[in-house]
Amino acid sequence: MSLAASFAEPQVAERVEVGLGARAYDILIGPGLLASAGERIAALGARTVGVVTDENVARLHLATVERSLAAAGLGFSTVTVPAGEPSKSFGRLSEVVDGLLAARIERGDVVLALGGGVVGDLAGFAAAILRRGVRCVQAPTSLLAQVDSSVGGKTGINSVRGKNLIGAFHQPSLVLADVDALDTLPPRELRAGYAEVVKYGLIDDPAFFAWLEARPRAAFEPGQDRIRAIATSCRAKAAVVARDEHETGDRALLNLGHTFGHALEADVAYDGARLIHGEGVAIGMAMAFRFSVSLGLCPPEDAARVERHLEAVGLPTSPKAIPGGVGSADVLFGHMQQDKKVSRGRLTFILARGIGRSFVAKDVDPAAALAFLKRELA
Amino acid sequence: MSLAASFAEPQVAERVEVGLGARAYDILIGPGLLASAGERIAALGARTVGVVTDENVARLHLATVERSLAAAGLGFSTVTVPAGEPSKSFGRLSEVVDGLLAARIERGDVVLALGGGVVGDLAGFAAAILRRGVRCVQAPTSLLAQVDSSVGGKTGINSVRGKNLIGAFHQPSLVLADVDALDTLPPRELRAGYAEVVKYGLIDDPAFFAWLEARPRAAFEPGQDRIRAIATSCRAKAAVVARDEHETGDRALLNLGHTFGHALEADVAYDGARLIHGEGVAIGMAMAFRFSVSLGLCPPEDAARVERHLEAVGLPTSPKAIPGGVGSADVLFGHMQQDKKVSRGRLTFILARGIGRSFVAKDVDPAAALAFLKRELA
Ligand SMILES: NC(=O)c1ccc[n+]([C@@H]2O[C@H](COP(=O)([O-])OP(=O)(O)OC[C@H]3O[C@@H](n4cnc5c(N)ncnc54)[C@H](O)[C@@H]3O)[C@@H](O)[C@H]2O)c1
Ligand SMILES: NC(=O)c1ccc[n+]([C@@H]2O[C@H](COP(=O)([O-])OP(=O)(O)OC[C@H]3O[C@@H](n4cnc5c(N)ncnc54)[C@H](O)[C@@H]3O)[C@@H](O)[C@H]2O)c1
Ligand SMILES: [Zn+2]
Numbered sequence: 001m002s003l004a005a006s007f008a009e010p011q012v013a014e015r016v017e018v019g020l021g022a023r024a025y026d027i028l029i030g031p032g033l034l035a036s037a038g039e040r041i042a043a044l045g046a047r048t049v050g051v052v053t054d055e056n057v058a059r060l061h062l063a064t065v066e067r068s069l070a071a072a073g074l075g076f077s078t079v080t081v082p083a084g085e086p087s088k089s090f091g092r093l094s095e096v097v098d099g100l101l102a103a104r105i106e107r108g109d110v111v112l113a114l115g116g117g118v119v120g121d122l123a124g125f126a127a128a129i130l131r132r133g134v135r136c137v138q139a140p141t142s143l144l145a146q147v148d149s150s151v152g153g154k155t156g157i158n159s160v161r162g163k164n165l166i167g168a169f170h171q172p173s174l175v176l177a178d179v180d181a182l183d184t185l186p187p188r189e190l191r192a193g194y195a196e197v198v199k200y201g202l203i204d205d206p207a208f209f210a211w212l213e214a215r216p217r218a219a220f221e222p223g224q225d226r227i228r229a230i231a232t233s234c235r236a237k238a239a240v241v242a243r244d245e246h247e248t249g250d251r252a253l254l255n256l257g258h259t260f261g262h263a264l265e266a267d268v269a270y271d272g273a274r275l276i277h278g279e280g281v282a283i284g285m286a287m288a289f290r291f292s293v294s295l296g297l298c299p300p301e302d303a304a305r306v307e308r309h310l311e312a313v314g315l316p317t318s319p320k321a322i323p324g325g326v327g328s329a330d331v332l333f334g335h336m337q338q339d340k341k342v343s344r345g346r347l348t349f350i351l352a353r354g355i356g357r358s359f360v361a362k363d364v365d366p367a368a369a370l371a372f373l374k375r376e377l378a
Numbered sequence: 379m380s381l382a383a384s385f386a387e388p389q390v391a392e393r394v395e396v397g398l399g400a401r402a403y404d405i406l407i408g409p410g411l412l413a414s415a416g417e418r419i420a421a422l423g424a425r426t427v428g429v430v431t432d433e434n435v436a437r438l439h440l441a442t443v444e445r446s447l448a449a450a451g452l453g454f455s456t457v458t459v460p461a462g463e464p465s466k467s468f469g470r471l472s473e474v475v476d477g478l479l480a481a482r483i484e485r486g487d488v489v490l491a492l493g494g495g496v497v498g499d500l501a502g503f504a505a506a507i508l509r510r511g512v513r514c515v516q517a518p519t520s521l522l523a524q525v526d527s528s529v530g531g532k533t534g535i536n537s538v539r540g541k542n543l544i545g546a547f548h549q550p551s552l553v554l555a556d557v558d559a560l561d562t563l564p565p566r567e568l569r570a571g572y573a574e575v576v577k578y579g580l581i582d583d584p585a586f587f588a589w590l591e592a593r594p595r596a597a598f599e600p601g602q603d604r605i606r607a608i609a610t611s612c613r614a615k616a617a618v619v620a621r622d623e624h625e626t627g628d629r630a631l632l633n634l635g636h637t638f639g640h641a642l643e644a645d646v647a648y649d650g651a652r653l654i655h656g657e658g659v660a661i662g663m664a665m666a667f668r669f670s671v672s673l674g675l676c677p678p679e680d681a682a683r684v685e686r687h688l689e690a691v692g693l694p695t696s697p698k699a700i701p702g703g704v705g706s707a708d709v710l711f712g713h714m715q716q717d718k719k720v721s722r723g724r725l726t727f728i729l730a731r732g733i734g735r736s737f738v739a740k741d742v743d744p745a746a747a748l749a750f751l752k753r754e755l756a
């Protein structure tokens with residue numbers, strides 16, 4: 001951001017409340033929030049903070065946070081895990097829990113998840129099971145984590161049998177989404193996170209999608225538009241979470257693009273060099289729209305608009321875009337069946353009748369899905 | 379049980395309800411319940427059951443349960459862990475979770491914990507984190523599990539830094555306490571479980587303690603008295619749990635005998651050849667009463683009565699009774715400080731003003747506690 005722009009357009013933090021009664025909490029979105037983490041956590045009544053982060057984020061942002069904790073008179077101790085999805089494992093979980101116990105984090109204290117979705121899921125889960133539950137503050141540093149994973153209380157790790165099959169619902173006590181952190185995020189990660197921003201438009205907010213379409217750089221540059229895009233995303237997620245905390249009903253809409261996306265991630269064995277989560281979601285959303293078109297549910301123009309906007313920001317929209325390609329349709333189909341959204345062998349998909357008109361389809365014909373996958377890979 | 383006794387005294391099942399609103403559930407206590415597990419689990423709407431058990435219990439009771447599940451038309455698959463406390467580890471947890479995933483246990487299905495408290499805690503925790511929570515039915519087969527660990531939703535595993543430091547609150551959907559299973563339980567385990575029965579009298583039910591004093595064989599022989607002793611225990615625990623599901627307040631009373639007991643267990647490095655949980659609790663309760671006497675809180679006669687009854691059934695009442703002895707007072711004190719009931723460095727104990735008059739003492743003088751430990755070990 002140029003100095004001129006910064007004068008012209010001062011950044012103002014937004015606040016989104018997640019309305020969950022006794023477990024309600026705030027999401028703050030704005031600049032400089034990491035530097036204020038200490039006072040905000042002290043205000044929660046914690047005395048000691050167990051910081052969990054990854055090696056990349058530690059290098060770039062840990063000093064700011066530790067300075068802030070120290071200035072607020074908090075005790076703290078940091079557990080750093082390797083960056084990347086493989087850290088969402090039982091082995092790392094036990095290391096993190098052990099580190100937090102060694103730091104003597106007690107029931108009134110706080111675990112601070114400082115990083116992307118991997119750290120958020122891992123640290124959030126560790127907080128959920130440490131002494132049967134201590135509070136967690138999420139400080140998401142990736143765009144994906146700011147607009148999605150840090151909000152809603154889903155925490156967990158992966159199994160060899162699939163992603164996120166092990167975990168807990170554990171709502172954070174506060175979310176600090178410091179937009180300045182996005183300035184150090186690799187562009188590919190920023191794009192990937194943007195897929196989740198687009199998702200909220202596609203689910204049920206066509207005006208937001210149109211707003212994004214008109215500002216394809218909004219999320220990619222500092223400024224108030226970025227804060228607004230993130231806050232709008234958080235507000236959308238918060239509303240769904242408040243309606244359906246434990247994902248028994250329409251929270252499933254948040255999985256738009258994820259049934260296909262998870263299958264693709266499993267197919268490349270979670271090899272981030274080939275595919276990262278948000279890219280899988282981008283491809284998955286494009287596929288969900290194409291599948292909806294092929295079932296006669298959605299106008300082809302809407303699917304084309306989705307593809308166009310994703311491509312405009314540099315996101316992939318086809319499984320064939322994945323370096324090295326993917327396996328057969330049958331293999332992908334098998335991954336989808338092991339997905340936890342399978343209920344009694346029937347396939348649940350999030351489909352769309354158009355942009356902003358997504359819905360849960362609980363009884364999709366497996367043969368139609370398999371035939372679609374074959375066409376996608378042909 | 380002789381045939382004559384069985385005619386004279388037919389055993390009638392008792393039912394205890396745990397009143398937790400939307401999470402309310404029944405505890406059934408009586409004979410033949412394992413053989414009816416299938417129909418009762420089918421009535422919960424499950425289709426597939428993931429049985430978790432240990433090697434001892436598998437040998438003695440698994441066939442009964444599997445026959446019953448098959449007869450009820452349920453799919454099932456069994457994960458068997460080695461018997462004993464070391465199975466409450468991250469390693470076993472990940473094996474059990476993986477086994478349940480392999481068995482394709484879905485959100486509507488049920489995990490059946492068939493065994494003592496170790497299996498109950500491990501399987502209950504696995505159910506809590508599998509797909510972020512599936513239902514669990516507890517089928518406790520040890521006396522300790524029937525009167526204590528299967529009721530109340532505390533689940534978890536141990537850390538190298540202490541017992542039960544990792545876990546979740548996850549209420550079962552049903553508890554089936556088959557008293558027939560107790561007939562195969564080693565006498566030492568039966569005695570150990572009895573310590574928890576005595577505990578309920580000591581906490582706040584002097585009439586129950588007197589009833590037990592008058593019938594020292596009640597829990598040790600088949601018959602209605604045993605069912606009554608177990609049901610009274612469950613009712614006491616259920617009442618506390620209903621008042622304080624997440625152990626923020628007076629649920630702590632259930633820890634009578636446990637602060638000392640856990641320290642002793644840690645001291646022998648959880649070596650069951652030397653000390654098992656209930657034995658630690660028996661010693662711990664006797665110590666809590668002696669400590670209360672030494673603080674001038676409790677009449678010495680009450681402490682003597684506690685010791686007498688525990689000794690009458692063959693339970694130990696002094697740390698010096700532990701084969702091989704225990705470490706120094708300082709070492710025991712250190713274990714107590716790492717206990718999760720420590721809050722901000724002050725020591726919380728459950729003390730007593732007399733039999734049935736226990737209370738939470740939140741601010742015990744560490745010097746007094748240390749001096750007491752020194753006397754106990756002298
Ligand atoms: N819990 C939920 O509801 C939920 C929702 C969506 C996704 N997720 C999970 O989130 C994970 C993906 O999250 P992610 O995309 O943030 O992955 P990530 O945590 O691996 O972060 C991506 C990469 O960016 C780096 N990074 C993060 N912040 C940075 C910064 N400010 N500067 C420089 N580098 C930075 C990380 O070190 C990592 O290398 C997946 O595991 C997914 O399952 C969870
Ligand atoms: N969750 C809670 O609220 C809670 C409360 C109290 C204790 N606990 C936990 O419970 C555990 C102790 O439970 P436990 O004493 O049942 O230990 P356990 O599960 O190890 O069982 C004791 C022994 O008896 C065997 N056994 C069990 N049932 C049998 C039967 N019917 N016939 C023959 N053998 C049988 C087991 O194989 C084992 O060898 C500890 O880990 C403790 O932390 C939990
Ligand atoms: Zn996602």
Ligand SMILES: [Zn+2]
Pocket residue numbers: 526574636655659
């Ligand atoms: Zn106990």
